[in-house]
Amino acid sequence: MAEKLISKIPEGPLSEKWTKHKSQIRVVSPGNKRKLEVIVIGTGLGGASAAASLGELGYNVKVFCISDSPRRAHSIAAQGGINAAKNYQNDNDSIYRLFYDTIKGGDYRSREANVYRLAEVSNNIIDQCVAQGVPFAREYGGLLANRSFGGAQVSRTFYARGQTGQQLLLGAYAALNRQIAAGTVKSYPRHEMLDLVLINGEAKGIIARNLVTGEIERFGAHAVVIASGGYGNTYFLSTNAMNSNGSAAWQCYKKGAFFANPCFAQIHPTCIPVHGEQQSKLTLMSESLRNDGRIWVPKKKEDVEKLRKHQIKPSDIAEEDRDYYLERRYPAFGNLVPRDVASRAAKERCDAGYGVNETGLAVFLDFKTAIERLGEDIIRKRYGNLFQMYEKITATNPYKEPMMIYPAIHYTMGGIWVDYNLMTTIPGLYAIGEANFSDHGGNRLGASALMQGLADGYFILPYTIGDYLASKFKEPKTDTNAPEFAEAEKAVRAKIEKLFSIKGKESVDTIHKRLGHIMWEYVGMARNAEGLKEGIKRIQELKKEFWSNVYVAGENGEFNQELEKALRLADFLEIGELMARDALNRNESCGGHFREEYQTEDGETKRDDENYMYVAAWEYKGEGVEPELHKEPLKYENIKIATRNYKD
Amino acid sequence: MDLTLKVWRQKNAKSKGHFETYKVRNISPDSSFLEMLDILNEQLISEGIDPVAVEKGCKSSGPVSFDHDCREGICGACSLYINGRAHGPDDEVTTCQLHMRKFKDGDTITIEPWRSKGFPVIKDLVVDRQAFDKILQAGGFVSVGTGGVPDGNAIPIPQEKAEESMDGAACIGCGACVATCKNGSAMLFVAARVSSLALLPQGKVEGAKRAKAMVAKMDELGFGACTNTRACEMECPKHITVNHIARLNREFLCAKFKD
Numbered sequence: 001m002a003e004k005l006i007s008k009i010p011e012g013p014l015s016e017k018w019t020k021h022k023s024q025i026r027v028v029s030p031g032n033k034r035k036l037e038v039i040v041i042g043t044g045l046g047g048a049s050a051a052a053s054l055g056e057l058g059y060n061v062k063v064f065c066i067s068d069s070p071r072r073a074h075s076i077a078a079q080g081g082i083n084a085a086k087n088y089q090n091d092n093d094s095i096y097r098l099f100y101d102t103i104k105g106g107d108y109r110s111r112e113a114n115v116y117r118l119a120e121v122s123n124n125i126i127d128q129c130v131a132q133g134v135p136f137a138r139e140y141g142g143l144l145a146n147r148s149f150g151g152a153q154v155s156r157t158f159y160a161r162g163q164t165g166q167q168l169l170l171g172a173y174a175a176l177n178r179q180i181a182a183g184t185v186k187s188y189p190r191h192e193m194l195d196l197v198l199i200n201g202e203a204k205g206i207i208a209r210n211l212v213t214g215e216i217e218r219f220g221a222h223a224v225v226i227a228s229g230g231y232g233n234t235y236f237l238s239t240n241a242m243n244s245n246g247s248a249a250w251q252c253y254k255k256g257a258f259f260a261n262p263c264f265a266q267i268h269p270t271c272i273p274v275h276g277e278q279q280s281k282l283t284l285m286s287e288s289l290r291n292d293g294r295i296w297v298p299k300k301k302e303d304v305e306k307l308r309k310h311q312i313k314p315s316d317i318a319e320e321d322r323d324y325y326l327e328r329r330y331p332a333f334g335n336l337v338p339r340d341v342a343s344r345a346a347k348e349r350c351d352a353g354y355g356v357n358e359t360g361l362a363v364f365l366d367f368k369t370a371i372e373r374l375g376e377d378i379i380r381k382r383y384g385n386l387f388q389m390y391e392k393i394t395a396t397n398p399y400k401e402p403m404m405i406y407p408a409i410h411y412t413m414g415g416i417w418v419d420y421n422l423m424t425t426i427p428g429l430y431a432i433g434e435a436n437f438s439d440h441g442g443n444r445l446g447a448s449a450l451m452q453g454l455a456d457g458y459f460i461l462p463y464t465i466g467d468y469l470a471s472k473f474k475e476p477k478t479d480t481n482a483p484e485f486a487e488a489e490k491a492v493r494a495k496i497e498k499l500f501s502i503k504g505k506e507s508v509d510t511i512h513k514r515l516g517h518i519m520w521e522y523v524g525m526a527r528n529a530e531g532l533k534e535g536i537k538r539i540q541e542l543k544k545e546f547w548s549n550v551y552v553a554g555e556n557g558e559f560n561q562e563l564e565k566a567l568r569l570a571d572f573l574e575i576g577e578l579m580a581r582d583a584l585n586r587n588e589s590c591g592g593h594f595r596e597e598y599q600t601e602d603g604e605t606k607r608d609d610e611n612y613m614y615v616a617a618w619e620y621k622g623e624g625v626e627p628e629l630h631k632e633p634l635k636y637e638n639i640k641i642a643t644r645n646y647k648d
Numbered sequence: 649m650d651l652t653l654k655v656w657r658q659k660n661a662k663s664k665g666h667f668e669t670y671k672v673r674n675i676s677p678d679s680s681f682l683e684m685l686d687i688l689n690e691q692l693i694s695e696g697i698d699p700v701a702v703e704k705g706c707k708s709s710g711p712v713s714f715d716h717d718c719r720e721g722i723c724g725a726c727s728l729y730i731n732g733r734a735h736g737p738d739d740e741v742t743t744c745q746l747h748m749r750k751f752k753d754g755d756t757i758t759i760e761p762w763r764s765k766g767f768p769v770i771k772d773l774v775v776d777r778q779a780f781d782k783i784l785q786a787g788g789f790v791s792v793g794t795g796g797v798p799d800g801n802a803i804p805i806p807q808e809k810a811e812e813s814m815d816g817a818a819c820i821g822c823g824a825c826v827a828t829c830k831n832g833s834a835m836l837f838v839a840a841r842v843s844s845l846a847l848l849p850q851g852k853v854e855g856a857k858r859a860k861a862m863v864a865k866m867d868e869l870g871f872g873a874c875t876n877t878r879a880c881e882m883e884c885p886k887h888i889t890v891n892h893i894a895r896l897n898r899e900f901l902c903a904k905f906k907d
């Protein structure tokens with residue numbers, strides 16, 4: 001089976017690979033594009049940009065989203081910014097430097113060729129978005145403004161206040177709307193993909209549930225693109241939107257697409273701490289805040305005690321009694337270390353007893369120095385909406401007192417395995433954006449998710465999919481009456497009926513919360529072999545309980561959010577197990593995957609390049625059977641492998 | 649805190665809706681409004697109310713359906729009319745950002761869906777807002793395809809113009825403006841898009857055409873006319889002002905003048 005993992009990375013010098021590849025892949029003539037149909041699942045930055053671009057090229061596109069409008073996809077919530085190697089600031093940025101920072105930030109577990117291409121097209125994205133009317137922040141002279149993000153020593157992040165994801169998505173959504181109006185794209189809002197249909201081993205369509213009527217519908221195409229995002233909600237509490245889920249990707253895995261590096265989940269350092277058991281989700285405070293905010297805890301335990309008892313305010317603590325621990329430990333990058341490093345450092349201080357709220361799980365993010373230096377007005381201009389959001393949630397004014405933050409699950413670097421063309425191990429099935437695995441390795445740098453989603457959707461997939469479709473235009477339209485469709489539909493109906501028939505005692509959310517506790521405890525920020533084994537056992541038990549004791553209210557033939565949640569949770573229970581399994585296999589620490597057994601003396605990640613410099617791609621082998629591990633070795637021909645160093 | 653909730657229940661678009669009254673207890677003031685509804689739903693599920701059985705009385709029971717997603721005020725999915733106000737009794741927040749500390753122990757809270765001809769009810773508190781997508785499809789874009797565009801810094805844009813454009817672009821498409829307007833007008837929504845694009849050189853090119861097409865689509869879809877009561881601006885969670893409506897009117901008149 002090893003031959004299935006052919007990455008198709010072109011030969012030749014790194015900087016010429018993409019150009020050369022584009023010139024060698026096939027294209028489809030305009031007349032033939034009209035005969036070809038493509039299904040796109042998801043309308044975030046990846047899905048919307050891909051669907052729009054494919055529609056412009058002349059393909060017949062069907063685009064699906066679970067929300068009432070494509071505009072609500074969770075890319076909308078990205079706050080901080082998008083990276084590009086424009087070097088507008090003259091600070092010696094370049095495509096190579098963005099590439100290098102991304103590989104290093106990912107702790108040497110991503111593909112060189114993919115990341116270089118990402119850096120290469122990053123500049124086109126900014127031009128594209130400006131042309132669409134995205135109101136990026138500008139300098140007084142009218143040129144585009146930049147700020148810095150974690151893991152970089154240059155200023156290359158473009159932004160629109162604290163709403164960059166929203167503005168970029170509205171740009172892609174507008175491009176999509178233009179194609180919907182032109183008739184090249186048909187939009188199916190409130191539709192959820194429940195299965196992938198293969199004919200002769202090729203992706204030919206999907207089974208979807210109309211979320212308004214409950215009807216189970218069949219859709220055929222010549223190719224299917226998965227752009228359904230990540231699986232962070234496996235943890236129940238995360239910064240993901242409530243409806244974000246891993247189910248579309250998981251159906252592909254169960255139909256034979258390999259799932260790569262599932263254990264690489266990003267824990268974001270700056271989220272609002274958990275308030276209590278009634279909590280439903282965690283709110284992110286943009287990483288951009290670390291440009292001007294300084295992270296600290298008190299040096300003295302007695303100050304910690306007083307804070308927890310509300311006897312003093314944080315602003316009462318004198319400067320010399322504050323431990324700016326990131327600046328202390330990582331002088332070269334200070335508060336702008338990558339996310340995994342900042343998260344672990346917060347956990348280390350809290351574990352040592354310096355957490356600043358009642359739960360002991362919070363540190364301060366303080367703007368005092370910046371406000372003294374720049375004035376409140378400039379800070380308001382830069383982060384006004386984030387400060388307002390913080391105040392509405394916590395009832396604390398962050399202009400006066402520091403914010404309290406703690407790490408939370410945010411993004412999943414792992415995902416469906418894809419080759420250089422973004423095609424999965426199933427012919428005709430593509431995965432883009434967060435749903436694939438390829439660009440971020442063990443840890444994603446801030447402002448790189450938006451870059452990747454749009455790179456894949458605008459500038460990569462529209463080219464590479466042509467190479468596959470060039471051999472398909474002679475094929476007739478996919479017949480949704482084919483037995484493969486009937487069989488897939490039958491399986492979906494049986495699954496739904498089974499869920500209703502259980503009539504157990506536990507609600508869907510109760511079981512999901514329990515899964516979240518298991519995941520955070522055993523597959524969270526720090527993992528070890530014993531805990532992971534225990535985690536797998538507990539997840540398996542919970543899965544059994546789910547299938548024997550869940551209560552799903554209502555019925556199928558109606559708008560039914562309980563059924564939606566139950567179907568997604570059924571998959572989260574399996575995703576969680578694969579994450580734990582992958583984490584157990586990877587006997588090293590790298591990026592966001594921290595195994596307690598593998599750390600340096602000062603608590604940093606200790607990689608094992610000799611044995612684990614590979615992509616772990618898992619193949620589904622059937623219910624109750626252990627998945628098979630395939631390894632794609634990672635080769636670094638242009639970058640010198642080194643231990644990540646953010647200290648000097 | 650303990651609360652009494654009067655919640656609009658409606659089985660589907662065709663059936664007639666009604667209010668049902670529920671009690672919830674031990675709600676933390678730090679919980680969000682939607683977390684409070686999560687608790688209500690857990691309660692309704694645990695009571696095991698069988699919706700099929702109650703249906704005979706033309707009731708929709710079981711957990712209450714409501715749209716929500718990001719729960720941080722940006723996706724625009726949540727859309728509740730709480731005690732007679734879109735997004736409830738706090739300023740510049742969406743329903744998901746509303747926290748229970750804004751209420752008092754013992755309060756009775758009335759919860760309804762958006763009520764507007766343009767937004768038919770799908771179930772309970774969930775409405776169909778596809779009309780907004782259709783309005784944007786009529787012209788809420790700049791007609792550029794992927795690729796072949798100039799460098800991002802080729803056209804300088806004055807900072808204040810970019811900022812003003814961003815003010816309009818911040819619209820989340822929640823529909824509070826429509827739900828609040830006594831005429832059920834979508835003028836603020838349309839204006840936010842038209843104005844934010846018209847302020848930029850990239851959007852200016854098609855400005856007049858865009859204004860005309862989007863207004864025509866809004867009228868066609870059954871949204872009411874604007875009579876300048878400014879209620880929309882008061883309830884907009886993103887503080888989008890009627891200045892954008894003024895700019896829309898300018899673009900629109902310009903287009904009509906050219907006709």
